[in-house]
Amino acid sequence: MINENGGSYMHFTVKKALNILDCCKIVAGKRGLNSSIRSVSIMDSPDISWLKRGDLLLTTGYIFKDDSETQIKLIQDLAERDCAGLAIKVKRFLSTIPEPMIQEANRLGFPILEIPYERLLSDMLFAVTREILKSESIFNEQVRRRDFISRLLRGELANETAVLSQGHEYGILTGCEYVVLYIYENASKKRKSLSIDKSILFKAMNEVGNALHVKLIGEQLDDFVIIVQDYRINDMFHPVSEKARKAACMLVKSFAKHNEKKTISIGIGTRQSDVRDIHTSFQEAKEAVYLGCRVTSGGNGAIHEYTALEPEALLQHLPDRELNRYFTATVEKLIIYDEENGTELFQTLEIYLYCGGKLGDAARILFVHRNTVKFRIARIEELLGISLADGNVSFRLQLGMCASRLLGVSSRFAEPILDMLKEG
Structure with a gap:
């Protein structure tokens, strides 16, 4: 189960506004459907200096109904100010959305919505404002939630x-x-x-x-x-x-x-x-x-x-010179031997110790016969001059392997072996 507040917050967009204002339709600038709406206003003046990013403008179109240059300039200015879109009420002063506006809006990816004649701009203003406030409330709640969990962590x-x-x-x-x-x-x-x-x-x-x-x-x-x-x-x-x-x-x-x-x-x-x-x-x-x-x-x-x-996690706080010293004193000889002879003694020892000294389990993971592991372990003991029957020796070797990994000399297991260990 997931916390019901777990979903990520999405701003109130033009696309979501269309779902609420189901009577409206988009006629241009569909590339801008995901533009965020931060506020909504009714436009009744040619002065747009007060507009800001995220504004959705509602208008009857009276101020630009007879001037195609003004229509194009308006779309350009709104897009430059990063407004969310322009919604125009038709069949009052404009029979349809002017073609110059549609072409320019499509070029810029700026949304133009068509509002049917029977809808009041004031009703639409109220509906969109209500949804903006609801989205802001959800966003503020998510901010509080994120802050709480962040402080907890x-x-x-x-x-x-x-x-x-x-x-x-x-x-x-x-x-x-x-x-x-x-x-x-x-x-x-x-x-x-x-x-x-x-x-x-x-x-x-x-x-x-x-x-x-x-x-x-x-x-x-x-x-x-x-x-x-x-x-x-x-x-x-x-x-x-x-x-x-x-x-x-x-x-x-x-x-x-x-x-x-x-x-x-x-x-x-x-x-x-x-x-x-x-x-x-x-x-x-x-x-x-x-x-x-x-x-x-x-x-x-x-x-x-x-x-x-x-x-x-403990050893990483030691200086590299100390890690190098311990690595050299424990398992470096195995890595050198493997490189010179094409053997896999280091990996065999690593898996053998991981399996708690159980030859059968190590052989299964390494895809070799039990006697092969037994022979390799004997060779390891001979090279290092140690006995793996001694728990302290095994512990020292495991720490040496940790040091080698932190130094980047070796990596813990190979990919197929990792998969085998997960399944096992």
Whole structure:
């Protein structure tokens, strides 16, 4: 389920005005149908110096009824001032909209609407003004909602009662566990904000929420953020962290299905049981995307969990010289050996340790025989002069691999292996 206020705000446009004023029709400038209407006025004077951006002008056409040059100049001036459009009442002073005006409006993409004779301009003025005020009210509510969620994610709301009281209006539930998903568009580094069609994400959120029986709240900030909420606290069989993982997978697949040209990556924060700590999960989800893109080879459409990247999150604060020193002392010899001999010892060790030292599981992921993994492990122990039966040794090697990834020497797993691990 998605919060009913979750849809993105759209300005009141000429196209929407036509739906309300169903008696009117557009006769020119259809390219400008999505122009925003910010105000509406009745035009009864040739002086348009008072007009401003977004104005919709209603007129009987008396002031320009006999002068084609004035008609063309009016359209040009209105378009230059970025007005929303011109609505002309016919069969009083003009039998039809003058052709010169239509041609110029089509050239400039400036909307001209035709108002039937029987409609009063004052009635239309009232109807459009009412819709503008309604749109502004919706917009102001969305601004308040975005501000609340933004402050919640920044950790600026410390009073739990106040957070839940105000948050209830925006879909924040009590007695829940919370996990934040941070959605990042895989695009140029030059981009400043998410440019993907957010309606696709909202549609996917509805499908995911209904399928997993969780409440999702989405908001567009610098990137898109989703708060996963689940009532079933301490559910060992279906914890909220597992549902968040499933939700992320479903969102990536759903987005890919509806948008082939763009992809997203998703960071997953840790589970929080206090609404005031949602900001912690948010920061973790954001860092997971950053670290995940840096140290894995998952590529576009990847999912990065903070819990799986905690060692990198700690080690990234060390100077590169310290990371280099530790890398050299632990696993560098394997990478050099692989490069010189065309072997895959480093990757084998990485998968073997990921599988908790289980030869069969590692062999299945690597698509090799169990004995092949056994032989490679023996060779690794020989090269490094260690025994993987020692837990401390395994731990040191895993940290060495984390250091290598942060240094850009290696990436965590290959793409097919990542897919296998997700399925497994």
